[in-house]
Amino acid sequence: MGVSVKELEVGDEIPSFTRSLTLDQMRQYSGWPERTIHTDEEVAKSKGLPGAIAEGMMTYGYLQVMLVNFFGDQWLEGGHLSASFTAPAMPGDTVTAKGVVKAKGKEASGTRLDLEVWCENQNGRKLAVGTASGKVS
Amino acid sequence: MKKETTFTKATIATTYEDLQTSEVSELWGSYVVSEESNREYQAVLGDLNSWYNQNTIAHPNAVNDLTHEFIQNSYTFLLPPDQSTMHTKQETEYLKKLKVGEKISVQGRIAEKYEKRGRNYVVWELEEFDPAGALVVRVRTTRTVGKAAGREE
Numbered sequence: 001m002g003v004s005v006k007e008l009e010v011g012d013e014i015p016s017f018t019r020s021l022t023l024d025q026m027r028q029y030s031g032w033p034e035r036t037i038h039t040d041e042e043v044a045k046s047k048g049l050p051g052a053i054a055e056g057m058m059t060y061g062y063l064q065v066m067l068v069n070f071f072g073d074q075w076l077e078g079g080h081l082s083a084s085f086t087a088p089a090m091p092g093d094t095v096t097a098k099g100v101v102k103a104k105g106k107e108a109s110g111t112r113l114d115l116e117v118w119c120e121n122q123n124g125r126k127l128a129v130g131t132a133s134g135k136v137s
Numbered sequence: 138m139k140k141e142t143t144f145t146k147a148t149i150a151t152t153y154e155d156l157q158t159s160e161v162s163e164l165w166g167s168y169v170v171s172e173e174s175n176r177e178y179q180a181v182l183g184d185l186n187s188w189y190n191q192n193t194i195a196h197p198n199a200v201n202d203l204t205h206e207f208i209q210n211s212y213t214f215l216l217p218p219d220q221s222t223m224h225t226k227q228e229t230e231y232l233k234k235l236k237v238g239e240k241i242s243v244q245g246r247i248a249e250k251y252e253k254r255g256r257n258y259v260v261w262e263l264e265e266f267d268p269a270g271a272l273v274v275r276v277r278t279t280r281t282v283g284k285a286a287g288r289e290e
Binding site: 028064080 | 201
């Protein structure tokens with residue numbers, strides 16, 4: 001973690017995480033050669049979508065990578081992430097996971113940060129929005 | 138993506154109307170995060186943390202994705218061809234690190250169903266336990282049922 005929790009205050013952003021999304025990644029994640037709206041352009045279009053869309057869990061995964069990068073393995077013991085999927089990520093998108101400190105508090109075993117988190121694409125469109133909470137000793 | 142899940146709950150074909158909420162969880166099955174799947178989840182998400190494999194800790198997205206399999210495997214919704222289900226929200230609380238190779242048991246229930254702005258929503262709650270019986274993860278996942286494909290929240 002490059003930024004110290006102690007240095008962060010309410011309103012500060014934590015280090016973001018960016019990923020360029022490809023159809024190959026989506027297929028690897030979602031079980032190609034199974035043809036679904038997450039792996040196949042034609043199947044997605046037959047369902048009224050503009051093209052294949054990434055699973056919401058991929059977007060959730062980018063948020064988790066950002067949070068683990070920041071909190072370290074302590075995220076996995078006491079971390080909480082809640083995210084709503086507001087728009088699909090699609091092949092060719094550059095997805096960035098971001099977070100802003102909303103509250104900071106001392107606990108017996110460390111400092112807890114409550115964050116507003118989101119993923120956005122290269123156009124600034126929000127793909128997922130939510131909250132996260134983690135603790136650092 | 139290699140997945141190692143064992144489902145004990147039978148798949149049900151149902152409509153939104155016939156779904157029943159429950160106060161009681163039932164055992165849905167178990168999963169194991171292998172070293173191979175840990176590496177695959179890291180690679181596909183672009184996660185460069187080396188300590189997952191150094192410390193044989195299960196990647197959180199492996200945990201979440203394998204948990205999601207239980208929802209997808211257990212319910213087949215009877216819908217017209219132009220409709221589908223969409224995953225709209227995910228909440229996860231991590232209580233304890235999961236280890237690669239550890240068999241995690243999953244219990245679940247339908248906690249809520251509701252209509253909002255003309256769409257039907259179903260909320261599942263799952264609890265996951267390590268081999269010693271300790272609660273390690275809590276998950277709450279929401280899907281629309283019968284959402285028209287391509288529509289967004």
